[in-house]
Amino acid sequence: MTRKHNNKGRSTSEGRYFQMYEWFMKSAAWQYATVYEKALYIEIKRRYNGKNNGDISMSHREAQELLQCSNRPISTAFTGLQEKGLIKATVKGAFDWKVSRTGSGNGRATRWELTELPRDVPVKVLSGGSKEFMSWQPPTEKTAVRLEHTNGTPTAHHFENKVRLERTINAGAYAYGTP
Missing domain, CATH: 1.10.287 (Helix Hairpins)
Known part of the structure; x- marks a missing residue:
């Protein structure tokens, strides 16, 4: 018989989940987000493991593969999420960053922070996220x-x-x- 919990009582199953709060989904920023922006946000949030907010890696190419679309809607979605205050770029990625053949060194992808959650990297913040999206208003x-x-x-x-x-x-x- 397989064990469902480890020594600390935590589940050992492979399934993970993440929360999408009702107050978050009722915000004007989320309501006015496009389908691509919502899908991209969900893919970025899937990479959040509870201790890497501010260091969530997502490149345009990865997003294209995950959402199975071209570069134009991905660029627009990243821009839209940033303008609405849902995400912030903490470290800008660049194509010319050098990575050794073994894969060590800095990656090329931009590092993202979800503003709804407290920042973990470089220093853990306990006060909660900046929630910049709550002050966003739709354009008239x-x-x-x-x-x-x-x-x-x-x-x-x-x-x-x-x-x-x-x-x-x-x-x-x-x-x-x-x-």
Whole structure:
């Protein structure tokens, strides 16, 4: 029979889980995040092991493979997560960083911090995460389409345009001699 718990009473199964709090998912930053941003955030959070916040490694190429998409949505997702305050880059990655053939040395990927959680690296912070995403507000955008031009019920604006169009057609018809 296999043991389900170790000497300290902790589970020895291979399954891990992570929490997504309700208050976090109700935040404006999470609600306005795109599908790619949400998927990327979940993949970054999967790499959090309870003691590496601030040193979570995720490169653009790794994210492309995990999300099975091209580079453009990945770049946009990383930018969007940072602008919303959900993640922060602690160590910027670069393509020209040298890694020895044995794999030792600094990696190339950027190191990330999840702002909802307390920072662990380089110094553990016990006070909790910075939660910068809680102060993020959605941008106030002007709609590109005028409300009168929706597919809803016709408004006075629709009728005015229809009358103008009919006058133009009638004027053209009279110009060619057909009443």
